Amino acid sequence: NFMLTQPHSVSESPGKTVTISCTRSSGSIASNYVQWYQQRPGSSPTTVIYEDNQRPSGVPDRFSGSIDSSSNSASLTISGLKIEDEADYYCQSYDTSSQVFGGGTKLTVL
């Protein structure tokens, strides 16, 4: 099995842009799609990016996703940060037998 490693926390000011990374420990990041979930305190996770770079309806285009094979990582970028973006963000991917979540990144918007 593989692991997905995320930074524990990031912080940025309102209006700025922040990028959260997610590095796959083994196997190619491009082999299986990556999803990103937002979880606010006391709530269930919701999808902000699926299949590397697809946004569900209702998710603003301030949210974008990408993968980089050279670093074997995926990234979630949030531009024009708003206070309401403050939350935990989890990347997730899979292989033939398992689903894997990253350890989560706490985004603080201050």
Place this chain on the structure above:
Amino acid sequence: QITLRESGPTLVKPTQTLTLTCTFSGFSLSTSGVGVGWVRQPPGKALEWLALLYWDDDKRYSPSLKSRLTITKDSSKNQVVLTMTNMDPVDTATYFCVHRGAGTYYYYMDVWGKGTTVTVSS
């Protein structure tokens, strides 16, 4: 509209078996590609995938918990049941039921239930 609702005991004793039920609506578990799974989250910690049951009754389990988990379905009731044996205080967590649905190119865990909190304590 897809909805999932978890139910089960809020408190179990160490060594007991936990049985959680996910009651869903808005989709059919017999539709190709669809699945229902379970994810848990200990207090203040990260999400952890537990199990996934596919439309064709194929089942996948977390390698670290596989010996303790069983996932089954009752299609007549639109329910998926997860059992976890030999519960321990470290299993204290919120347990989420999730729907695996179609994305643009493949499938992913797209809709989550509200979760149910389980505490393991004597």
